[in-house]
Amino acid sequence: xxxxxxxxxxxxxxxxxxxxxxxxxxxxxxxxxxxxxxxxxxxxxxxxxxxxxxxxxxxxxxxxxxxxxxxxxxxxxxxxxxxxxxxxxxxxxxxxxxxxxxxxxxxxxxxxxxxxxxxxxxxxxxxxxxxxxxxxxxxxxxxxxxxxxxxxxxxxxxxxxxxxxxxxxxxxxxxxxxxxxxxxxxxxxxxxxxxxxxxxxxxxxxxxxxxxxxxxxxxxxxxxxxxxxxxxxxxxxxxxxxxxxxxxxxxxxxxxxxxxxxxxxxxxxxxxxxxxxxxxxxxxxxxxxxxxxxxxxxxxxxxxxxxxxxxxxxxxxxxxxxxxxxxxxxxxxxxxxxxxxxxxxxxxxxxxxxxxxxxxxxxxxxxxxxxxxxxxxxxxxxxxxxxxxxxxxxxxxxxxxxxxxxxxxxxxxxxxxxxxxxxxxxxxxxxxxxxxxxxxxxxxxxxxxxxx
Amino acid sequence: xxxxxxxxxxxxxxxxxxxxxxxxxxxxxxxxxxxxxxxxxxxxxxxxxxxxxxxxxxxxxxxxxxxxxxxxxxxxxxxxxxxxxxxxxxxxxxxxxxxxxxxxxxxxxxxxxxxxxxxxxxxxxxxxxxxxxxxxxxxxxxxxxxxxxxxxxxxxxxxxxxxxxxxxxxxxxxxxxxxxxxxxxxxxxxxxxxxxxxxxxxxxxxxxxxxxxxxxxxxxxxxxxxxxxxxxxxxxxxxxxxxxxxxxxxxxxxxxxxxxxxxxxxxxxxxxxxxxxxxxxxxxxxxxxxxxxxxxxxxxxxxxxxxxxxxxxxxxxxxxxxxxxxxxxxxxxxxxxxxxxxxxxxxxxxxxxxxxxxxxxxxxxxxxxxxxxxxxxxxxxxxxxxxxxxxxxxxxxxxxxxxxxxxxxxxxxxxxxxxxxxxxxxxxxxxxxxxxxxxxxxxxxxxxxxxx
Numbered sequence: 079x080x081x082x083x084x085x086x087x088x089x090x091x092x093x094x095x096x097x098x099x100x101x102x103x104x105x106x107x108x109x110x111x112x113x114x115x116x117x118x119x120x121x122x123x124x125x126x127x128x129x130x131x132x133x134x135x136x137x138x139x140x141x142x143x144x145x146x147x148x149x150x151x152x153x154x155x156x157x158x159x160x161x162x163x164x165x166x167x168x169x170x171x172x173x174x175x176x177x178x179x180x181x182x183x184x185x186x187x188x189x190x191x192x193x194x195x196x197x198x199x200x201x202x203x204x205x206x207x208x209x210x211x212x213x214x215x216x217x218x219x220x221x222x223x224x225x226x227x228x229x230x231x232x233x234x235x236x237x238x239x240x241x242x243x244x245x246x247x248x249x250x251x252x253x254x255x256x257x258x259x260x261x262x263x264x265x266x267x268x269x270x271x272x273x274x275x276x277x278x279x280x281x282x283x284x285x286x287x288x289x290x291x292x293x294x295x296x297x298x299x300x301x302x303x304x305x306x307x308x309x310x311x312x313x314x315x316x317x318x319x320x321x322x323x324x325x326x327x328x329x330x331x332x333x334x335x336x337x338x339x340x341x342x343x344x345x346x347x348x349x350x351x352x353x354x355x356x357x358x359x360x361x362x363x364x365x366x367x368x369x370x371x372x373x374x375x376x377x378x379x380x381x382x383x384x385x386x387x388x389x390x391x392x393x394x395x396x397x398x399x400x401x402x403x404x405x406x407x408x409x410x411x412x413x414x415x416x417x418x419x420x421x422x423x424x425x426x427x428x429x430x431x432x433x434x435x436x437x438x439x440x441x442x443x444x445x446x447x448x449x450x451x452x453x454x455x456x457x458x459x460x461x462x463x464x465x466x467x468x469x470x471x472x473x474x475x476x477x478x479x480x481x482x483x484x485x486x487x488x489x490x491x492x493x494x495x496x497x498x499x500x501x502x503x504x505x506x507x508x509x510x511x512x513x514x515x516x517x518x519x520x521x522x523x524x525x526x527x528x529x530x
Numbered sequence: 531x532x533x534x535x536x537x538x539x540x541x542x543x544x545x546x547x548x549x550x551x552x553x554x555x556x557x558x559x560x561x562x563x564x565x566x567x568x569x570x571x572x573x574x575x576x577x578x579x580x581x582x583x584x585x586x587x588x589x590x591x592x593x594x595x596x597x598x599x600x601x602x603x604x605x606x607x608x609x610x611x612x613x614x615x616x617x618x619x620x621x622x623x624x625x626x627x628x629x630x631x632x633x634x635x636x637x638x639x640x641x642x643x644x645x646x647x648x649x650x651x652x653x654x655x656x657x658x659x660x661x662x663x664x665x666x667x668x669x670x671x672x673x674x675x676x677x678x679x680x681x682x683x684x685x686x687x688x689x690x691x692x693x694x695x696x697x698x699x700x701x702x703x704x705x706x707x708x709x710x711x712x713x714x715x716x717x718x719x720x721x722x723x724x725x726x727x728x729x730x731x732x733x734x735x736x737x738x739x740x741x742x743x744x745x746x747x748x749x750x751x752x753x754x755x756x757x758x759x760x761x762x763x764x765x766x767x768x769x770x771x772x773x774x775x776x777x778x779x780x781x782x783x784x785x786x787x788x789x790x791x792x793x794x795x796x797x798x799x800x801x802x803x804x805x806x807x808x809x810x811x812x813x814x815x816x817x818x819x820x821x822x823x824x825x826x827x828x829x830x831x832x833x834x835x836x837x838x839x840x841x842x843x844x845x846x847x848x849x850x851x852x853x854x855x856x857x858x859x860x861x862x863x864x865x866x867x868x869x870x871x872x873x874x875x876x877x878x879x880x881x882x883x884x885x886x887x888x889x890x891x892x893x894x895x896x897x898x899x900x901x902x903x904x905x906x907x908x909x910x911x912x913x914x915x916x917x918x919x920x921x922x923x924x925x926x927x928x929x930x931x932x933x934x935x936x937x938x939x940x941x942x943x944x945x946x947x948x949x950x951x952x953x954x955x956x957x958x959x960x961x962x963x964x965x966x967x968x969x970x971x972x973x974x975x976x977x978x979x980x981x982x
Binding site: 089090091093094097116118119121122125126127128150239242243245246247248250251252253270271273274275276277278305306307308309311328329332333335336339340342343344346347348349353355356359362363366367369370371373374376377378380381384385388389391392395396397398399400401402403405406407410411413414416417418419421422425426427428429430431432435436439442443446447450451454455458514 | 541542543545546549568570571573574577578579580602691694695697698699700702703704705722723725726727728729730757758759760761763780781784785787788791792794795796798799800801805807808810811814815818819821822823825826828829830832833836837840841843844847848849850851852853854855857858859862863865866868869870871873874877878879880881882883884887888891894895898899902903906907910966
């Protein structure tokens, strides 16, 4: 009787059979399968399909379900569908959605479409959305819903319970009621678990607890840290006068956490922060190409350094054979330090209070690993090429590059952050440029001085 | 009156002033500051400090708070403190903690300490822990708590409310009560919001809804996908007989999501999956060193390839100057494809149903970007070195390497996953080896054939 959740392999079996049915034009079958599925599953299936199949599936959905399914989709995929809908269709699709979701959908629309959609909404919906849409999407104000349930401090628990029973339904993820005065100033909160376990004659003021008030301007990543640290399900948002203007719920915070993590991972690999796995080739090529272009500049700068030492390379081909080792090891060591600091900044662990300690630590790590691996490489090269001086040159270059790589790996994200540049995006490219150029300069420079 | 949450900069100010007070031996001041802080904040501060300050802070904490603070710490930091505590101290510290947290703490202990701690717990606690500890930590069974509140289907809502009032307190994150028969078979659930808005005379059986039953063996990452997709706050866990054995709450799922995201980010950068930012140098060096060693093998393999072409390099130093460009571009392009597929697998988007489509897409992207950037590089090298044949050789090598890089970037994670190897860990290193070697082979091979 209960739905028991299966391994994800079976989900791919569903996707496969749906794709096959689409290809074979068995549309009635597809419609039947979709009608039995919750919106969340349909959203996931659409995200797991190539563009053509996505379009087909979308058009087989009944109009009244499009709104809830739009909410399940990643921004870019949603924007694609929205751009093909009429304003009235968009307005109909967003009716009855959470305020923050509506605001997100509207924010994705082009200016003229946005005003048309707003005009075709009813007055109450328009006001709800207006309360949210003026805040930037990545702040508490942009993330909040306006559906908080409020009570007054001077009523009895029993009265609150009767009031709730009259409402028949509470907003999703309601775990607490907020206690406000007549001017909406936030006084405290009472959790549902507290409410149902309290004596019915108790006053709200006597059973309420302090509420964690989030200022409307707080950044969404910092909000996610708070939810994570204090295990909240929802939290009230206040304006500068401490008036309750909405609440943030854990489901939206989970989305922030996932997006933030994904963004770091993608940008560190030279990808666009919201790259869609199944985007068409024409959309993907320019996005990827930008990073290839930036990397080409880096690679040409390294080649220019080698070019300066062309004389050395001409005389000693062995130098050319070995010259990629030092930059490569520096890249790895630098990237390790960089990643640790980028993560530390993201978690709120790394800041002014410990940057100096961390710098010294990472340089020490670079120094010790530098000694270990320089000696290893030096000995190996000596044995391979039977040239002691060559072994000493590569060892010295490696040593210097690993220390500089560690020092740059720690400092770069801290400096970039202070300059207002996202270290996860720019850090990797700049760091590789540094470690490549320093690596080549030290190895080729020392080789020219001592070996030629 | 309400705590309003501040920007994270002010947190680092607190950390700075605490560090300073520790250094100056103002222990009474530190104790005072800590006594006013919630456990979550103390945990965060300990995680943001170097090892020595961590120790000092820990010893300034009153014993009765150590348990709740242990729960806030990352596994490795926690294990460090636990290893220095007596079994009776550990047992005292874990009293009144959530079952899954106790199980996690115990699982970190060495075998003999573990049995001693278990022996010093009271019978009820021991049974609660025993129910969880037999399941692997990364399954529903290991993640669950045993504190679910259950009700019978044939009672009235009013009776349930009176029963809850008698309990006085409900477990944290209780958003639903689970409906079970006399043999604990899960029949359904009733949310607190539903409970407080229902007619008191209604029967539980009439207002309950289906409950999403999670099998005890389900993997924690898949569980996090379910919570994320369906916006759950808690979900019941059942055994193979569909009997309710516990429940999973969103706060623990958030931890899974964050750990999983971090792990991908860290392992892709050649770091240990739970590397502690402030671990002492002696602990960090060997962990980082392993990856440097693996990279050295890769770099030496590439050098061996170049060595094979030493004759060519001897005759044409320009080849040596340019030879790092092709492998470097291949590495970027391959890594882009790899990261997209690794993320797609992690999100459950990529699987058997669409692997073929994705392969074709990525190879097409590689082909088109290959054409664009080969022509660019070819022309640039022609203009720089005034050698048309050289320009054509580097363009052809780049073209071939970018296509092979894209094809390897897609296939590698899929193949590794089928072999049961984590693609995020091994993927990057193997891919770089492939793109380096293919890049050098094509460029040096073509140069030897056409230019020498």
